Amino acid sequence: MPNTEQETRAAIADFTVTKVHGQPTNQDIDILDDELTAIASSFPTSLGGGLHGHAGLVKTDVDYELLAPGTPFIIPVNPGVYPVGVIPAAQRGQREAEHKELIKEFEKCVGVSKGLKDLILQAIDEDYLLELKVPGIAYLNVTPLQMITHLRLRWGAMDYVDINALIAECDATWDANEVPTKHFNRIEKARRQLARANVQIDERVMMVKALKSFKDAGDFDASIREWEARPVALQTYANLKIVMCTEYAKLNRQDNTTARATGHASVNIVEEVAQATEELVAELTEKHAKQIEALIKANNEAMQQLTAAIISNKGGLTPTPVIKVSTGEQSKKAQRWAEKCRNATTCPHCGKIHPNRTHDQCWHLEKNASKRPAGWTPNGSKST
Numbered sequence: 001m002p003n004t005e006q007e008t009r010a011a012i013a014d015f016t017v018t019k020v021h022g023q024p025t026n027q028d029i030d031i032l033d034d035e036l037t038a039i040a041s042s043f044p045t046s047l048g049g050g051l052h053g054h055a056g057l058v059k060t061d062v063d064y065e066l067l068a069p070g071t072p073f074i075i076p077v078n079p080g081v082y083p084v085g086v087i088p089a090a091q092r093g094q095r096e097a098e099h100k101e102l103i104k105e106f107e108k109c110v111g112v113s114k115g116l117k118d119l120i121l122q123a124i125d126e127d128y129l130l131e132l133k134v135p136g137i138a139y140l141n142v143t144p145l146q147m148i149t150h151l152r153l154r155w156g157a158m159d160y161v162d163i164n165a166l167i168a169e170c171d172a173t174w175d176a177n178e179v180p181t182k183h184f185n186r187i188e189k190a191r192r193q194l195a196r197a198n199v200q201i202d203e204r205v206m207m208v209k210a211l212k213s214f215k216d217a218g219d220f221d222a223s224i225r226e227w228e229a230r231p232v233a234l235q236t237y238a239n240l241k242i243v244m245c246t247e248y249a250k251l252n253r254q255d256n257t258t259a260r261a262t263g264h265a266s267v268n269i270v271e272e273v274a275q276a277t278e279e280l281v282a283e284l285t286e287k288h289a290k291q292i293e294a295l296i297k298a299n300n301e302a303m304q305q306l307t308a309a310i311i312s313n314k315g316g317l318t319p320t321p322v323i324k325v326s327t328g329e330q331s332k333k334a335q336r337w338a339e340k341c342r343n344a345t346t347c348p349h350c351g352k353i354h355p356n357r358t359h360d361q362c363w364h365l366e367k368n369a370s371k372r373p374a375g376w377t378p379n380g381s382k383s384t
Contacts, residue, residue: 004111005114009111009114011111013115017035017039020032020124023128026162027162029156035119036119037055040116041053041054045108045109047109049071051068052068054112055067057073059145075143079099083099117143124151129150129151132146163194167190171209173209173212173216174213176218184245203236220244345359349364350362
């Protein structure tokens with residue numbers, strides 16, 4: 001019968017993390033760290049304050065202190081098979097129930113830890129973790145945090161190339177086509193990564209860069225003037241993010257309102273154009289049908305005259321009957337053809353238009369091979 005450890009480990013196996021191909025970079029490890037933290041935090045526990053699940057299994061003490069100040073995540077020890085010490089009879093039931101909860105908490109923590117290690121081994125080629133592997137017990141006594149730390153120190157340590165790339169990320173200007181939050185989040189992530197390399201980016205510098213970006217984008221002049229009028233103590237980077245995101249949201253709502261107002265007029269114009277186009281097509285089709293009708297009539301008359309001339313020159317010959325085609329019938333055929341051409345759509349099988357055949361009758365389909373004309377080829381066939 002599966003216990004809490006096995007059930008938890010199996011539940012974590014349903015999650016996936018980004019696969020790293022080859023030597024992991026600092027960026028790869030950061031992504032893996034974020035993914036593991038999100039997964040671990042989804043398994044609740046009372047440990048570490050109880051608000052961040054088992055995130056403490058992949059976070060250092062310093063990083064976890066930022067998540068839950070004053071409530072360190074302490075990995076529980078095995079409480080044993082039964083409560084220790086002499087237990088008065090009146091307290092036995094309560095002590096046993098408490099002990100069962102301790103066992104459940106311990107097994108759940110072990111299950112989360114093993115499940116996270118399984119995911120790390122799925123994401124990272126084992127070549128980069130072999131130093132931690134112990135013969136006989138493999139990674140049994142290694143924690144997920146030790147794996148992440150090993151990867152950072154041994155393979156994903158930042159060099160001058162990484163640091164310069166992160167500094168460039170911090171210097172990047174805001175793209176007015178994206179939500180400001182995405183811009184701020186990228187910068188904050190780059191600053192955290194630089195801090196691990198002992199490179200500090202001054203908050204005041206980041207604030208000046210952000211103001212310049214929003215100034216260059218336009219539409220933020222009023223909010224920037226209000227910002228500059230604030231007391232210096234309130235001019236913090238955190239407050240700037242709130243002000244600019246709020247202003248962006250307000251401007252975005254106003255733009256959407258204007259777009260909706262003009263959009264109704266645009267719809268009316270589109271409908272009018274569509275109706276005019278439909279009338280024009282109908283008119284052209286009618287004219288085309290009349291032209292075909294006149295042409296057929298002229299051809300019939302010419303054939304009759306030609307036959308009569310042949311008979312007069314070859315006296316005694318029995319004239320070959322001339323099959324007259326009803327002009328009214330031809331006109332209807334022309335109209336039906338024009339209607340098929342209007343309604344025909346591009347076939348998804350051959351990418352062409354064939355008004356005389358449905359998409360299901362396309363010659364490119366093997367089931368219609370018997371209907372293909374002689375000499376037909378997939379690339380040389382023509383729409384009919």
